[in-house]
Amino acid sequence: MSAVLYGVLAAFFNGLLVGSLYGLMALGLTLIYRVTKIPNFAFAEYITYGAYAAVAASFVIDPVNSAALLVAGILFATSAGAVIALASDELVFKPLWRRGSEVLQLLVASIGVGLVLRYSLLGAAALTGGKYLEVRFPVTYQTVFSVGGLASITTAHLLAITSMVLFAIVLHLLFTRTRLGKAMRATASNPTLAQITGINVILVRRITWLMAGALASFAGFTYSYYNPVNPESGWITLLWIFSAAIMGGFTFYGVLLSGLLLGIAENVVGFLANYYLGIGSEYNPVIALVTLVTVLMVRPEGLIRMESLVVARRV
Amino acid sequence: MVEAVSGILVQYLILFAAYAIMSLSFNMEYGFGGIPNFGKVLFVGLGAYTFGALAAWITLGIGTSRLGLEIVAEDEPAYCTGTAKYVFSQIVEGGVMTPLEITGITLLAVVAAIAVGAVGGVVASYPAVRLRGDFLAITLLAMGEIVRLIVYNSPWPVCAFDGLSGIPSPFSVMGLEHNISVAVVSLATLAAVYIFVSRATNSPWGRALKAVRDNEIAAMVYGYNPARIRLQALAVGSGLAGLAGALLVIYSGNVNAISFKPDKTFEVIAAVMLGGSANNLGALLGAAIVAGLLVFLNVSSLRALGIDLPASVGQALPYMKFTIIGLTIILVLLYRPQGVLPEKPLKTPLIEWLKRKLGRK
16 A cells, blocks of 8 residues: 555544544533533533543552543543533523523633633643643553554544444434433423423433533543643634534534544545645644534534434424 | 833733723624624734734835845745844844834834724624624634634744744834833824724714614614624724734734634623623723733732742743633623623713603603
């Protein structure tokens, strides 16, 4: 195989990993957006906090036992993310929503929450002498198989892809096949009416935020499993996540595919542009941003919608 | 001690003026017009890049020919080279260019910065007439990041990640004290901008802008074209943002795309929300507070004021500033969404006359 083909294959494999992470992250954002209509910019911070919580698990558990450490990392991450997400709703978004704030005010509030969370973490990292300005989960991934030693599939790929597909299916089934999902959809479309029909709107909201936070921080854990994480990692990824969510029209399967496509496009297009045109990888985020702007301009309802957002017949 | 404190005060006044201009323009778009221009930093940046590149290019051209030098630059603008830094320093030393020339160049570059900013605003009105609310905000934010990423990584127009530095200060060439002169000029500019913006928002055009914000269909019934009014608001607002960008470059003599991250937009949003949306005095007040945070919560400023911090706190301080800005946004939204100075009803002669007629005070 020629060098270009190897490069493209390696880029494709890498894109698969990054793309499934984008998809995984965008699932939680989609969940929040679908139920509460908040374009949550603080979502990035739940991811970062999840990654940091996962690393914190390694201070408690003996790093020799890697299986136990992985489980502890996931538990630490998801509980931290769920708590922070719930707290941000209880303290900020719910009071605003009760007062009938516009979407734009909720967006500004989420930017505020994001600033507080992100810069507190940065400040704390700086206070402790900068040792934690970049962390990495102590258990590293293993190569499962590789093509010529360059392009390889690792356990990080398996983790990211499996969890993304699994969670997308679970969320989709939850929304279309269960009473809770039906309650979520009812809460989203008309909270007052939902309340009259006996749905505990507040409880539904709490469950939504707990789930979304856990999803975000699980993604954060996965991120720290294959890549070093710093307090700004989530924020840097946020534009990709929003691109995936908007491209997928805030539908779970659509978001999954969009995330994958964006990740692969980032890596493969980035590699080809570098190989043939000498354009560095630092321009890669432009791909996500241009996709975002183009989709919003041309088809704001989303490009890949894998479900029609109408009420399912069953349940 | 006194000198250090007055130095910080001058720095504060300059930043206040720049942030006040940005806040006034954001307030006109968002407060009065309901256009969430979350790409504010894009237009500030456009002004800064334009001013920096143009001023550096012209001064360097004249400077090199008078000093009998020649600059060979490959793959990057001539003003990014080391020789350019030497030419700039010679110009600041004096004698190479007359004060009149450098003033003319500066004014020309400022006008260009405003024009480029305004053109950017016209481009931004393309999404603004098609999208609303959160999607429009995200689009403009993303557009700002696209431009910043490209400018930060490409040698054109402002020397990539090194940034364009050493642009000669027109005041130093004239033999004046740089910081104090910049402060005076910025405050004068701010006064002019304030009068312009308050007159514009109080005019029939300003009322049309409010009408489009409150009820687009009603505004259309009264014969206004919402798309056109949004375009005008964005063009004027972005022109003003470009002016603020140019002021920042005149002050620092440097342009680097790294300083035009979305965080700057968030600072402006915090200022306007805190001061009071759709209230021009409120925008000034908010800018005064935010600029205060940025200038005084600094290790060097605090040291000059006689407060010494432990080293670790000093390292966390630059981040804590943004925590405070985020907290401000949240607290204002929760407890005083109208801001410190809320929006006031317009006092037109007709309304006053009607009030008197109807016997209501």
